[in-house]
Amino acid sequence: MLSKDKLIGTPDNLSPEEVRRFDALAEEWRKPDGAFHTVLEFNRVRLHHILNEIQRHFGNTPLSILDVGCGAGILTEPLARAGHQVLGIDASAVNVRVARQNGWELSAHLSYRHCLSQTLVEEGARFDLVLNTEVVEHVPNPTRLLQECGDLVNPGGMMVVATLNRTWKSYLIGIIGAEYVLRALPRGTHSWQAFVTPEEAADALTPMGFRCDSPRGMSYNPLTRRWRLSSSDKVNYLMSAIKDPSIQQDT
Template structure:
């Protein structure tokens, strides 16, 4: 029996909000605000122009669309059908070329198209699946030898609980309550272990910080809450 590595409640949560993905004042405002930082960090390490890119857990396509606008040939995949329809509609409305979307899991895509992509991104997704190590393994299978895989997720500690869950969801109401479950958050050491087991060589790690008063986001060396990690296929 082939069970899909996805939580139905998580898919329902993001499908329910699908129509709001491209509203920059909606629950997805933080994603729009951090997207230039993520995009430029990825593009700085693995210049996207002319690359074949896979965006796993693409949702409404915020990162996928921006990578395509950098000149990449992007495939965005997700299991939330409504979010994918929103992503496709936005690509049509914005006349974004070089981006396509598919409803397929990372694991199924890895079986279908192994070693096919120059760059694989998996951002803000690992903390929403039952088996994050399985997704990391699929990323490693999907990328070409010497290709790049980028992850972003949230650390699991008291500070992250206070800032990413209590602060962001309940106090500031920046994102919907219940977006993140503390037990599903991932320590950098755990993600590093998943990467090494999958044959990915660890590269740079960057923290993503936020000042709720000024609404400013920036990259730093502080990985205690939100963080990104770059890896290469050995």
């Protein structure tokens, strides 16, 4: 049996510095006044959008869901509570441990693995919905990660990508504002050069048979400390992509 603390997969699309950073912050995810307190509010809006997308595309059908870069499980748990079969994976063993500790009572619908998306591709795994949220900006090769996640989507299934756009506005708001002025995120959480534009995400997925919807933006009000969906995708955005059901995959 493999050790739960051993990373499963060849970590050639992995930044050790990023993993160490999130290892150190793993215990902060769920603290209302912790380093990621604004992320909890962000997650509320993100989750609402994802549930709406599930209803729009799949109706009330229970789904198999993969959350890539699941962190401490703040997105996986509510999806499992909604009746879906959810697997969360993360490159941080500490994140996986914290997620397991918090989601143990949902074991019938929720599981975690310390592995990479590449591992699941090699195993031939497939899911109805793959979530790629706030992770592509933390790997050396975002295109490769998007394509690996695309391989993991069943024909007719969906991927949801959520990340930061690479614009001057995202630099001012997402880094200077969030990390240095408001201190809503720990300094060094993001590198502006690593941000991925919606066009770049679509360019990675379209050749794989995905139809990418127009991205939805997200904006933060520092006075109310609330996030909301926005018509502008110049900072944060969410994008759904549906995989052509005629595409056949080896199993």
